[in-house]
Amino acid sequence: MKFRVDRDVLADAVAWAARSLPVRPSVPVLAGLLVEASHEGLVLSTFDYETSARATLQADVADEGRALVSGRLLADICRSLPSKPVEMVLDGARVSLTCGSARFSLQTMPVEDYPSLPSMPAATGTVSSEAFAHAVAQAVTAAGRDDMLPVLTGVRLEIDGSTISLLATDRFRLSHRELGWDPRSPDDTVAALVPAKVLGDTAKSLTSGSEVTIALSTSGSGEGIIGFEGAAAGGTRRTTTRLLDGEFPKVRSLFPSEHQTVATVSKQALIESVRRVSLVAERNTAVQLAFGDGQLTLDAGSGDEAQASEAIEADITGEPITTGFNPTFLLDGLTAIDGDKVELAFTQASKPVVISAAPAEAEGEQARESDDAAFRYLLMPRRLLS
Known part of the structure; x- marks a missing residue:
């Protein structure tokens, strides 16, 4: 194996493929990155029996062949190389890498022990890469991180014709995002539970x-x-x-069809206020939100401990309401929402709030409004300290 390739192209592809390498591989070869050179170019692959990554790139290949080397070490080396062409040569049980005056020699792993990558299924459809990355970033906000509840660490991806729905929950909050796409078969209806971390990293990288x-x-x-x-x-x-195995909870019904109180506030003002007030909130305690008289009052702290209070303007329809939320979860939802204003919709104080972008106020914002309205974030209230 012998090839020559642009340094930036190689470094970017190696870093991308190596990002999914297991931290503690079950067998040593799974820490490897497979380098395959042929007349068609260069292929870099990683696989841990769950997730695979495969990058193809153009290279000047003098001799075909393949080698398995430490993926993280190769990524570190490529990242540090000078901006000059890179040449890699397989010589026996070692791979030599030359870039300008820099030279490295890497020990190879047994290629024959490396598992075969799974085949790509037949294409289901295509979607705008930027729109998909943004939608996934919003959806994974509510995904669980507790490996003891693996089903909740996934995002339910539902395909219904030309619409993709993304749902995630950790039992305390729920995110729902919809976006359009171009399906291969417009009549398909299918659902899958995708690991949230893999989905988030992949969408962002493509x-x-x-x-x-x-x-x-x-x-x-x-x-x-x-x-x-x-x-x-x-x-x-x-x-x-x-895909994750298991039954994702039926969460769509949690979004209420009617609301008794709806408040519209500046998103940035609310984010900044929550951040300030929550500085005095003890661990696992709520920040209180009181809606009424044209303003939202935020309070945290109690008794002899530090306390904070702040009020911001709010456009409120319906009855006054006082409730409380985990400030971290509240901020997660607010920062995931697009637009300058957010809408908080309540049925009652003890029930979840639905947070979304406020409807656009001008015709010029009509296109953005439809995209903003595609994301909803439901958050369970927390008990307020007396």
């Missing part, structure tokens, strides 16, 4: 090209795989991951 291809394969036994592919500098990027 924005170099204009669109992302989504390929989904499910089976009645719960086994399934989803793949994502997009263009990148000098080639393409492809990720596959196994």
